[in-house]
Amino acid sequence: MSNTRDLEELREEVGAIRGGVALSELDRVGVVRVSGEHGFELLDRTLAADLYVRDGQVRHAILLKEDGTIQADVSVLCDDEDFVVFVEGIPASELTQILGGCLMEDEAADVVDLSPSHRVVAINGPFAWELLAELDGPGAIGLRYLTFYRPRPGVICTRGGKTGEYGYEFMVPIAEEAGLRSDLVAAGRRLDLRLASSAALDYCALENWFFNVHAPGIAGVDPIEVQLQWRLSNQGGYRGWGALQERRARPGGRRSVALRSSAVLSVGDTVMLEGRSIGTVAVAASDLGGAGGIALALVERPLAHSGIDSFTVNGAPVLTGSPPFVDNLSLFVNPQVHSYANRDEVPRPGR
Amino acid sequence: MSNNNADGAVRLPRPRVKSDGSTPLAPRAGGVRWAAVQLALEHWIARRTSMMDIVRRILVEELHVSLTAEQIDPDAALFGTGLQLDSIDSLELVIAVESEFGIQLVERDDLVPTALRTLNSIVDAVIEQSAAAEGEE
Numbered sequence: 001m002s003n004t005r006d007l008e009e010l011r012e013e014v015g016a017i018r019g020g021v022a023l024s025e026l027d028r029v030g031v032v033r034v035s036g037e038h039g040f041e042l043l044d045r046t047l048a049a050d051l052y053v054r055d056g057q058v059r060h061a062i063l064l065k066e067d068g069t070i071q072a073d074v075s076v077l078c079d080d081e082d083f084v085v086f087v088e089g090i091p092a093s094e095l096t097q098i099l100g101g102c103l104m105e106d107e108a109a110d111v112v113d114l115s116p117s118h119r120v121v122a123i124n125g126p127f128a129w130e131l132l133a134e135l136d137g138p139g140a141i142g143l144r145y146l147t148f149y150r151p152r153p154g155v156i157c158t159r160g161g162k163t164g165e166y167g168y169e170f171m172v173p174i175a176e177e178a179g180l181r182s183d184l185v186a187a188g189r190r191l192d193l194r195l196a197s198s199a200a201l202d203y204c205a206l207e208n209w210f211f212n213v214h215a216p217g218i219a220g221v222d223p224i225e226v227q228l229q230w231r232l233s234n235q236g237g238y239r240g241w242g243a244l245q246e247r248r249a250r251p252g253g254r255r256s257v258a259l260r261s262s263a264v265l266s267v268g269d270t271v272m273l274e275g276r277s278i279g280t281v282a283v284a285a286s287d288l289g290g291a292g293g294i295a296l297a298l299v300e301r302p303l304a305h306s307g308i309d310s311f312t313v314n315g316a317p318v319l320t321g322s323p324p325f326v327d328n329l330s331l332f333v334n335p336q337v338h339s340y341a342n343r344d345e346v347p348r349p350g351r
Numbered sequence: 352m353s354n355n356n357a358d359g360a361v362r363l364p365r366p367r368v369k370s371d372g373s374t375p376l377a378p379r380a381g382g383v384r385w386a387a388v389q390l391a392l393e394h395w396i397a398r399r400t401s402m403m404d405i406v407r408r409i410l411v412e413e414l415h416v417s418l419t420a421e422q423i424d425p426d427a428a429l430f431g432t433g434l435q436l437d438s439i440d441s442l443e444l445v446i447a448v449e450s451e452f453g454i455q456l457v458e459r460d461d462l463v464p465t466a467l468r469t470l471n472s473i474v475d476a477v478i479e480q481s482a483a484a485e486g487e488e
Contacts, residue, residue: 227424274385322471
């Protein structure tokens with residue numbers, strides 16, 4: 001397939017996510033169940049976040065390597081007395097091993113890799129709630145952000161997503177995946193549901209400034225560099241905490257900053273200031289909404305600020321900005337008033 | 352306007368970030384000597400840093416977020432995920448920021464104030480509103 005064709009398909013997929021609803025298979029998401037008397041203590045000690053999470057809630061967390069860099073992006077679901085963990089960046093089997101290694105001798109917890117038996121699919125878009133309501137009744141619309149429910153036996157539906165639009169992820173037993181997908185596709189016809197690839201989700205994640213552990217240029221970063229300090233517990237003691245404290249104490253360092261350019265930006269490009277290298281492009285994409293490119297760059301911390309037009313990449317000027325790069329339609333959609341059928345009536349700035 | 356800004360005497364360059372959050376390309380000041388670029392850059396960063404420090408203080412001391420000021424990253428989401436502020440917090444935040452900087456941060460009928468999404472977006476809005484107020488004087 002040509003690059004032009006790839007770009008056109010990507011544009012259509014992103015268009016569905018930004019304007020309607022799209023179905024995606026999250027084959028990069030693994031699932032682990034943690035249960036037992038000390039399940040909470042095990043997760044709390046291993047993951048960097050404070051796991052203040054009640055039954056039915058979801059908490060974003062992060063798994064660090066011992067050197068303080070990011071190993072995996074994690075969401076923890078509190079399921080009664082158990083925890084369901086969605087993990088990206090490493091296979092669920094690896095997280096299972098890591099958790100097993102962190103279990104103390106006098107602790108009791110079961111850690112089970114659910115990936116061989118379950119899949120995760122997602123719907124994203126400003127009218128994803130409407131598809132969920134078609135599937136499961138109007139009560140589903142009231143599902144709060146970062147909570148979950150069980151739409152059918154064995155299936156968990158969380159409200160989350162990394163596109164900036166309404167997003168729902170279904171953890172479903174493999175035996176029931178085809179049925180769920182079939183139901184979603186059937187219910188989604190009226191909403192012009194289309195499939196969206198991982199590339200489309202990655203693009204939307206960049207536009208909305210969601211951390212994307214799959215981006216190759218992100219490898220080896222720590223949570224301070226990519227502005228994920230809100231996911232760090234102040235209690236300390238978790239895996240990688242000591243190394244992270246050392247990193248925090250070092251002078252200098254880098255921080256992520258959003259770039260926009262009229263020229264194409266590529267991962268690994270050097271960000272320059274008056275002939276001096278000050279950073280590197282870590283995540284980049286062609287700007288589907290216009291010409292040029294958008295990017296996340298890791299720049300010397302004192303210079304990593306918004307509104308600067310003195311930097312260059314490959315000789316072309318770039319502008320640092322305040323992400324997200326888009327105003328999501330979901331911000332303006334009111335499920336009590338709007339629907340996909342009357343989507344043109346959703347008020348937006350500049351319209 | 353607060354007197355807390357370290358470079359309060361320096362007139363801000365026009366904001367380069369629009370109120371809708373988009374970041375239009377601005378022409379680069381070609382041919383400007385490095386010293387002039389550096390000076391403008393230092394002023395810009397000092398101004399933004401000073402404003403961010405004020406908003407961070409509001410978040411920590413008045414809204415009691417669970418992070419220290421240093422842990423509040425410029426582009427971290429304030430609502431939903433991130434700092435997980437809620438609608439009541441948003442009202443407090445708007446009042447505190449407007450009081451501190453002497454500007455109107457958001458329109459009162461703006462149901463979706465995108466200016467409140469992050470620390471950086473608040474600073475963008477403060478800069479833009481300050482520049483607009485200066486232009487009217």
